[in-house]
Amino acid sequence: MEKFVTARQAVELIKDGDLLAVNGIGSIATPESFFEALEQRYLETQSPNGIGFYAMSGLGGRKEWKLASRLSHPGLINFMVVGHWDTYRHFFDAVNHNEIEAYNLPQGILSLNLHMAAAKRPGFFSRMGLKTFIDPRQDGGALNEISKRRFMELVEIDNKEYLFYKTIFPNVCAIRGTTADPRGNITFEKEGLLLDPLVMAQAVKNNGGKVIVQVERFSAYPANPKDVRIPTQLIDAIIVCPEQMQTATEKYNPRYSGEIRIPDFQMKMDMEALLDNNVNCDEYGRSVADRIIARRASLELRDGDMCNLGIGISTLIGIEAYDMKILNDSITFTAEGGTMGGTPVGDYAFGVSINADAIYTQAEQFEYYEGNALTVSFVGALEIDKAGNVNVSKIGDKIFGIGGFNFVTQTPRRVVVCSKFNRGSGYNRDNGCFVPFDGYENKFCEKVESISLSSEFALEEQQEITYVTERAVFKLTNRGIKLIEIAPGLDLEKDILNHMSFMPDIDDHLKVMPQICFEIQKLEDIKNV
Numbered sequence: 001m002e003k004f005v006t007a008r009q010a011v012e013l014i015k016d017g018d019l020l021a022v023n024g025i026g027s028i029a030t031p032e033s034f035f036e037a038l039e040q041r042y043l044e045t046q047s048p049n050g051i052g053f054y055a056m057s058g059l060g061g062r063k064e065w066k067l068a069s070r071l072s073h074p075g076l077i078n079f080m081v082v083g084h085w086d087t088y089r090h091f092f093d094a095v096n097h098n099e100i101e102a103y104n105l106p107q108g109i110l111s112l113n114l115h116m117a118a119a120k121r122p123g124f125f126s127r128m129g130l131k132t133f134i135d136p137r138q139d140g141g142a143l144n145e146i147s148k149r150r151f152m153e154l155v156e157i158d159n160k161e162y163l164f165y166k167t168i169f170p171n172v173c174a175i176r177g178t179t180a181d182p183r184g185n186i187t188f189e190k191e192g193l194l195l196d197p198l199v200m201a202q203a204v205k206n207n208g209g210k211v212i213v214q215v216e217r218f219s220a221y222p223a224n225p226k227d228v229r230i231p232t233q234l235i236d237a238i239i240v241c242p243e244q245m246q247t248a249t250e251k252y253n254p255r256y257s258g259e260i261r262i263p264d265f266q267m268k269m270d271m272e273a274l275l276d277n278n279v280n281c282d283e284y285g286r287s288v289a290d291r292i293i294a295r296r297a298s299l300e301l302r303d304g305d306m307c308n309l310g311i312g313i314s315t316l317i318g319i320e321a322y323d324m325k326i327l328n329d330s331i332t333f334t335a336e337g338g339t340m341g342g343t344p345v346g347d348y349a350f351g352v353s354i355n356a357d358a359i360y361t362q363a364e365q366f367e368y369y370e371g372n373a374l375t376v377s378f379v380g381a382l383e384i385d386k387a388g389n390v391n392v393s394k395i396g397d398k399i400f401g402i403g404g405f406n407f408v409t410q411t412p413r414r415v416v417v418c419s420k421f422n423r424g425s426g427y428n429r430d431n432g433c434f435v436p437f438d439g440y441e442n443k444f445c446e447k448v449e450s451i452s453l454s455s456e457f458a459l460e461e462q463q464e465i466t467y468v469t470e471r472a473v474f475k476l477t478n479r480g481i482k483l484i485e486i487a488p489g490l491d492l493e494k495d496i497l498n499h500m501s502f503m504p505d506i507d508d509h510l511k512v513m514p515q516i517c518f519e520i521q522k523l524e525d526i527k528n529v
Contacts, residue, residue, distance in 0.1 A: 003184045003232070003235060003236065003237060003238050004180070004184070004218075004238050004240070005237050005238070005239065006037075006239070007033045007034060007036065007037035007214075007239045007241070008037045008040065008041065009237065010034065010037065010212045010237035010238075010239050011034065011037045011038040011041050011212075012041070013172065013210040013212065013236060013237060014038065014048045014051065014172050014210070015048055015172075016047060016048045016049050016050055016051070017048075017050050017051060017052075018048060018051050018052070018171055018172045018209075019051070019052035019053075019054055019079075019168075019169070019170045019171055019172070020051055020052065020053055020054065020170065020172050020173065020174065021054040021055065021114075021170035021172070021173040021174075021200055021203075021204065022034075022053075022054070022055045022059055022068070022173065022174045022175075023056075023173070023174070023175040023176065023195050023196055023197050023200055024055070024057065024059050024176060024195065025056070025057035025058070025059075025193060025195060025337055025350075025351045026057065026058060026059070026087065026247070026248060026348065026350065026351065027067065027245055027247055027248035027348070028191070028192050028193050028246070028247055028337075028349070028351055028352060029175075029176050029188075029191045029192070029193050029194070029195055029197075030059055030067060030176055031174045031175065031176040031212070031213075031214035031239070031241075031244075032066070032067060032214075032241070032244060032245070033214055033239055033241040033244070034174040034212060034214055034239065035066070035067050035068060035070045035071065036070060037239075038070070038071060039070035039071060039073070042071075042073060042076050043073070046075065048076070049075045049076060049078075050075070050077075050078045051076065051077055051078070051079075052077070052078070052079035052080070052081070052170075053068070053071065053077050053079070053080045053081075053082070054080075054081050054082070054110070054168065054170050055068070055082045055083070055110075056082070056083045056084075056107045056110045056111050056195070056196065056362065057082075057083055057084050057107060057195075057337075057351075057403070058082070058083075058084040058085065058086055058087035058088065058401070058403075059082075059087065059088075060072075060087040060088040060089065060090060060091070061087060061089075061090070062086065062087050062089055063089070065090070067087075068087075068088060069087075069088070069089075069090040072088075072090035072091050072094070074094070074099070077091075077100060078100050078101065079100060079101040079102075080095075080100060080101070080102045080103065081102075081103040081104075081105055081110070081151070081168065082103075082104065082105075082110075082401065083104070083105060083106060083107030083108075083109075083110050083401060083402065083403050083404070084107060084400075084401040084402070084403040085104055085143075085393075085399040085400060085401030086399070086400045086401060088399075092397060092398070092399060095143055095144055095399065096144065096397045098144050098145050098146045101144075101146055101147045101149070102142075102143040102144055102147055102399075103141045103142055103143060103147055103149070103151070104133075104134075104141050104143055104393060104394075104399070104401050104402055105129075105134065105141045105151060105165075105402075106128050106129055106134060106402050106403075106404065106405070106406040106407060107336065107362075107366075107402070107403045107404040107407070108128060108336070108362075108363075108366030108369070108370070108404055108406070108407040109126060109128060109129070109165055109406075110168075111195075111196055111362045111363045111366055112124065112126075112363050112366060112367070113165065113167060113168055114170075114196055114199045114200050114202075114203045114363070115199055115203075115363060116167040117167050117168065117169045117170065117203035117206075117207065118199050118202040118203040118206055119206075120167075120206060120207070121167060122166065122167055123164050123165050123166045123167050124164070124165055124167075125155070125157070125162045125163070125164055125165075126162065126163055126165060126370065127160075127161070127162055127163070127370075127410065128163070128370065128406040128407055128410055129141075129152070129163055129406050130161055130162075130163060130410070130454070130457055131451070131454035131456050131457040132402075132406065132451045132452055132453070132454050132457075133393060133394075133402075133450045133451055133452065134152070134163070134402065134406065135152075135154070135163070136150050136152055136153065136154055136163075137154065138451065139450070140152065143394070143399060151165060151166050151168065152164060152165045152166065153166070169203070169207050170200075170203060170204055170207070170209065171204060171207050171208065171209035171210075172204060172209045172210045172211075172212070173200050173201065173203075173204045173209070173210075173211055173212065174212045174213075174214070175197045175200060175201065175211070175212070175213050175214070175230065176191070176213070176214045176215070176244065177191065177197065177213055177214075177215050177229060177230065178190040178191055178215060178216050178217070179215055179216065179217050179218070179219050179223070180213070180215045180217075180218050180219065180238050180240075181218075181219050181221065181222050181223040181228075182218075182219070182220065182221075182222060183222065183232045184232035184235055184238055185222075185223045185225075185228045185230070185231055185232050186213055186215060186228065186229055186230040186231075186232075186235070186238075187223050187227045187228060187229060188229045189227070189257065189259065190216065190246060190252060190257050190259075191246070191257060192246060192247065192253075192256035192257050192349070192351070192352035192359075193337040193338055193339070193351055193352060193359065193362075194229065194338055194359060194360065194361050194362070195337060195338065195361065195362045196361055196362050196363055197229050197230050198229055198230055198234075198361075199361070199363065201213075201230050201234040201235070202234065205234050210236045210237070211230075211234055211235050211236050211237075212235075212236065212237045212238075212239065213230060213235050213237070213238050213239070214238075214239045214240075214241050214244065215238060215239070215240055215241070215244075216240070216241060216242060216244050217240065217242065218240060247348055247349040247352070248348035248349075249348050249349070250349070253349075255354045255355070256345070256349065256352040256353075256354065257359075258356055258359055261355050262354065262355060267343070267354070267355065286313070286316055287426055288426070288427055288434075288520050289420060289425065289426035289427055289470040290313045290316060290420075290470075291316060291320060291520055292427075292470045292487075292517050292518060292520070293313050293418050293419070293420070293468050293469060293470050294313055294314070294316035294317050294319070294320040294418065295320045295324060295516065295517040295518075295519075295520075296468045296473060296513055296514070296517040297313075297314070297317055297378055297416045297418050297466075297468045298317050298320050298321040298324060298326060299324075299326070299514060299516075299517075300376060300378075300414065300416045300466060300468075301317075301321060301326060301327075301331055301376070302331075302375070302376070303328065303330045303331070304330045304331070304375070305330075305331050305332070305375045305376050306332050306334065306373055306374050306375050306376075307331065307332065307333050307334065307374065307375070307376050307377065307378065308333075308334050308335070308336065308369070308374050308376075308377040308378070308404075308408040308412075309333060309335065309344045309378050310377070310378055310379040310380055310404075310405070310408060310418075311346070311350050311380065311403070312380040312418070313380055313418040313419070314378040314379055314380060314418050315344060315345070315346025315350065316346065317378050317418075318333055318343045318344060319343075322343075324516060333353070334365065334374070335351055335352070335353055335365075336351075336362065336365055336366065336369070336403075336404035336407065336408065337351035337352070337362055337365070338359060338360045338361050338362045338364065338365045339351075339352065339353040339356040339358070339359050339365075340356060340357050340358040340359075340360070341353070341355070341356050341357030341358065342354050342355035342356035342357065343355060366404070366407050369404075369407045369408060369411050370407060370411055371411075372411050372412070372413075373411075374408065374411055374412035375412055375413055375414065376412055376413070376414040376415070376416065377408040377409060377411075377412045377414075377415050377416070378416045378418055379392070379405060379408060379409060379415065379416070379417055379418065379453075380392060380417070380418055380419060381417050381418075381419035381443065381467075382395055382400065382443070383395070383443055383444075383445050383448040383449065384417065384419065384443060384444050384445070384448070384467055384474075384481070385444070385445050385446060385447050385448045385502075386444075386445075386446060386447075386480045386481065386501075386502040386504065387447075387455045387456075387480050387481075388455030388458070388465060388467075388476040388480055388481045389447075389448045389451045389452075389453060389454060389455050390409075390417055390448065390451075390452055390453035391448035391449055391450045391451065391452050392405055392452040392453075393405075393450045393452045394449060394450045395449060396449075402452055405452050405453070406452075409452075409453045409458075410453075410457060410458075410461070412463070413463060413464060414463065414464045414465075414466070415453070415458070415463060415464070415465050415466070416466045416468060417453070417465065417466065417467045417468065418468050419443060419467065419468070419469055420439065420443065420469060420470065421439070421443065421444075421469035421470055421471040421472060421496075421499065422438055422439025422440070422441065422442060422443055422499055423439045423440060423441040423442075423443055424439035424440045424441070425437065425438055425439035425470070425471070425499075426439075426470065427470065433489075434489075434518060436470075436471060436487075436490065436495055438499060439499075442499060442500060442501050444481075444499075444500040444501060444502070444504075445501045445502075446501050446502055453465075455476055455480075458476060459476070459478060463476075464476075467481060470487065471486070471487045471490060471495060471496060472485060472486050472487065472490075472496050472513075473485035473513060474504065477505065479505055480504065480505065481504050481505070482504060482505040482506070482507055483496070483504045483505065483506045483507060483510065484507045484510065484511065485510070485511045485512065485513045486510060486511075486512060486513065487512070487513050487518075488512050488513065488515065488518070492506075492510075
């Protein structure tokens with residue numbers, strides 16, 4: 001078969017019952033034309049049907065009908081194992097009504113699994129997921145009643161618990177690069193992330209499958225072999241898509257791909273622009289309450305820190321720390337998709353970094369994390385319970401997914417949980433002062449619905465867990481969570497304790513949150529924050 005084909009010709013390679021793996025995170029490095037062609041084929045022919053879907057990250061649309069959302073037609077997919085679920089909302093009804101098997105495994109486990117599949121190994125050991133909903137003693141990552149498979153077993157080695165993850169073997173994959181040279185070798189010069197392109201192709205090829213690659217362009221010149229991320233020998237079909245986007249909102253930004261590095265004065269301008277945008281509180285912006293949380297969390301940074309910034313409020317840490325003048329060259333930010341250094345970007349470009357020192361594979365990053373490389377990690381929360389457990393994965397019929405959470409919370413010495421105090425809480429401005437308004441549901445509950453961060457594991461590992469909200473700060477202790485700080489001007493009983501489902505321990509020397517956390521720029525632009 002000729003490798004250079006149309007998208008429709010490429011998807012003809014997929015057979016009923018195949019297990020499809022897709023590289024990408026959101027719209028980054030994700031083959032959008034592949035999804036369009038596969039949907040069209042299914043609507044016209046009802047084939048392929050009953051396929052499985054394997055992805056490390058979220059590749060759908062929360063509301064938009066795009067990317068993997070196009071595959072949510074009944075009968076097309078009957079099995080899903082993914083790391084992050086929030087953008088697969090078009091599948092939620094099928095999952096909640098037991099119409100498809102659905103599993104949520106850690107992003108890093110799914111990434112490292114591809115190495116096992118490429119080598120045809122039966123599995124691998126990891127401590128990631130222990131004592132969380134991934135643990136087979138809890139849900140084993142299953143999301144509904146019909147999902148009976150267990151991809152892990154609890155084992156003990158030298159009196160220490162591990163999970164043995166059994167290898168999952170995909171047999172077809174879709175990957176995106178930037179350029180195909182005359183022989184069909186693929187380079188990634190415009191991509192903001194690599195993720196796992198080579199090992200995914202190796203895993204599929206070694207198991208008798210088909211490898212499909214989408215690129216933006218062809219080149220008349222042979223690629224430098226050191227720049228080739230997927231050699232032609234591993235590829236069955238190459239699609240050209242000149243319109244492919246670098247992220248969900250940008251056609252191309254060379255800062256994300258590392259093709260240009262901006263000077264410090266330009267970074268300062270970019271940071272200030274991001275701060276200005278964030279105070280506008282539009283659909284993609286962040287409220288002042290979020291910024292207060294990020295500013296207080298930033299005070300947990302220490303010289304020499306190797307940091308991870310999670311999705312959500314945590315993406316503001318770099319911006320706020322810069323604005324507070326507490327960053328220095330000894331502090332390094334990383335992102336789980338495979339960047340070292342620079343400043344991670346949030347919102348619809350989550351995963352990429354500006355001025356990264358290095359961009360490498362996702363699996364290499366997770367191996368680095370698992371070896372306790374991180375000194376501190378900043379993450380979000382859906383729920384926090386009195387024992388200090390955190391839930392980020394599932395609330396009722398809403399599935400968010402664990403993503404890289406296990407790897408960035410079970411390995412560092414310090415974890416900072418960044419969360420609104422109540423769901424929907426924040427501040428209004430009245431004559432230049434912040435006045436708190438209550439949310440519509442307690443986030444501090446008796447018991448979380450699903451354990452994503454286990455306080456039991458954290459205490460055993462002697463981790464330091466801090467919970468930062470816009471109203472108060474808590475610490476994990478052997479007795480559960482302890483209130484250690486309260487926002488200035490608030491009443492302990494009225495504004496804090498009355499909005500929690502349990503009574504926390506209260507520090508004998510309860511402090512006021514530092515004033516710098518509330519020194520938010522451009523207050524005159526803020527009406528309802």
